[in-house]
Amino acid sequence: SQQGEEDPQALSIQEGENATMNCSYKTSINNLQWYRQNSGRGLVHLILIRSNEREKHSGRLRVTLDTSKKSSSLLITASRAADTASYFCATDPSGGSNYKLTFGKGTLLTVNP
Amino acid sequence: DADVTQTPRNRITKTGKRIMLECSQTKGHDRMYWYRQDPGLGLRLIYYSFDVKDINKGEISDGYSVSRQAQAKFSLSLESAIPNQTALYFCATKEGETQYFGPGTRLLVL
Secondary structure (H helix, E strand, O other): OOOEEEEEEEEEEOOOOEEEEEOOOOOOOOEEEEEEEEOOOOEEEEEEEEEEEEEEEEOEEEEEEOOOOOOOEEEEEEOOEEEEEHEEEEEEEEOOOOOOOOEEEEOOOOOEE | OOOOOOOOOOOOOOOOOEEEEEEEOOOOOOOOEEEEEEEOEEEEEEEEEEEEEEEOOOOOOEEEEEEEOOEEEEEEEOOOOHHHHEEEEEEEEEEEEEEEEEEEEEEEEE
16 A cells, blocks of 8 residues: 555646645654656655654755654755656655655656746 | 666567566665556555565565575566556665665566
8 A cells, every 4th residue: 555645646837936746644654755757767866854854955855744744745946847757755664674665656747948 | 877777678578478677786785676667556566675585575576576696686577477567667776764766677568
């Protein structure tokens, strides 16, 4: 079963706008990660936020985590056409052996020039 | 980033054929994984391995087998391919909390 569920499934914006994607999950976690996938290619790790963190930044990326609501958001500021990709959240459940991540179904982001 | 490589990148096969997808990594990671990706379903775990002697089934292992020939190599086999195994297959390694993915193998079973 999927631990993380991204919302929306698809998002289309203009270059320069901000893009926000959300992820909800079901069980307690050690950390939550966001990955990016360009069309037909492998996933690339973007950013990790631990369960005791509320916000994290990396360049144009801002991730928030609300463990009480079991949700996270990924904000991409000043988007570029090159940001067009699918974005996945992945959860590392707590209480486990840290052996695998569980991925959501992804949000397809299209940034129009 | 060519640290995790997969061969072939594309493969067309017929129902009933046996095929092998190969994965190699130069990252020196012990943990390796095979996923399949289908439209609208995200990534699903097929098999994972902690080291050469430790191989475990994932959530959708039926119809697949794996071999960990060395720390750097993890192969996925479809013993008798069927059309619903048409998908994009990814190999990945894991170090600490982060996974590193290969470029994928696109498989079409006719």
